[in-house]
Amino acid sequence: MIDARFRKSATPPGRTARPVIGVLCCNETSARPVQAVATRFITPLSQYSEAAVVLVPAVRDDANIAALTLLLDGLLLTGSRSNVAPECYGGAPLPAGQRCDPDRDAVALALAGGMIEAGKPVFGICRGLQEINVLFGGTLSAATCAERHHRGSWDGCYQDLFGHCHDVELGAGGLLAESTGRRRMRVNSVHEQGIDRLGNGLAIEAVAADDGLIEAVRARPCGADVLGVQWHPEWDADRSAESRAFFGLIGQSLRTAAAAR
Structure with missing residues (x-):
């Protein structure tokens, strides 16, 4: 028999079951290759989206896209230290020092496409916004950002x-705009490339006030929301009503x- 201390009801009394959202991992290397996702992406989904989180490995050869599409109610494409590979959108080679994650590209684009076609919502943060744009046939460029949108080092102080x-x-x-009640707001900026050509069928949700860079997009191609933002609302959701509105x-x-x- 299972020890009584570890027996938990699947759904606590008085609460309905939470929707299940997949959170895409990235490939990182420690002593060996590992799947990784920052905890800061998970906590707001539990607290403010009231969703149950399942981590999705970014392992191309082991990803069962059909099974995941059936299992998940939605998908979050997270930010990452890597960039979408230019081969995915016919772009120029990335500047020296910018890293790629081909397995993440493959799983993100295939799974997001499957979810959208199944009428399930897909959301993107930073790299996730860029993956959504590429999925809809758009392109990316490092030239759109120059030195304006990324300051500091991934190995320095976060x-x-x-x-x-x-x-x-x-x-x-x-x-x-409707969820925040705002027409202008301040966001963080931690990305090395940005949208160049907007994907087909995507509507612009936000642009940078200083240089016009596309900062958020939305669509409803198959009956469910597709929404991506270039900034990182997960970073300050505990302090920012606007960031909490995104997770809402x-x-x-x-x-x-x-x-x-």
Whole structure:
């Protein structure tokens, strides 16, 4: 018999089951290759989206896209220290020092595509926004960012790295503008490439106030929300109402899509 200390009800009394959201991992190397995702992406999904989180390995040869698409109610494509490989969108080679993660590219694009076609919501943060743009046929470029959108080192102080901020303008009537009640807000900026050509069928949710770089996109191609932001709302969700609103949108979209199925 299982010890009584470890027996837990699958659904606590008085609470409904939470929707299940997949969070895509990245390939990192310690002594050996490992799957990794920062804890800061998980906590807001539990607290503010009220979702149950399942980590999705970014291992191309072992990813069962069909099974994952059936299992998950939604998907979050996280930020990463790596960039989408230029081969995915016909772009120029990345500048020296910028890393790629081909397995992450393959799993992200295939799984996000499968989820969207199944009428399930997909969300993106930073690299995730760029993956969504590529999935819809758009392109990326490091030239769109230059030195304006990334300051510091991935191996340095993360407080300094994520402390680099700028203003974005939110489109009237967009999901972000309606959820935050704002038309302009300040966000962090931690990315080495950005959207060059917007993907087909994507609508612009936000642009950088200083240089016009596309900072957020949305779509509903198959009945469920697709939403990506270039900044990192997971970094300060405990301190920022606007960042919490992003995760609130995730929870709302998960439940709306689940109710429609």
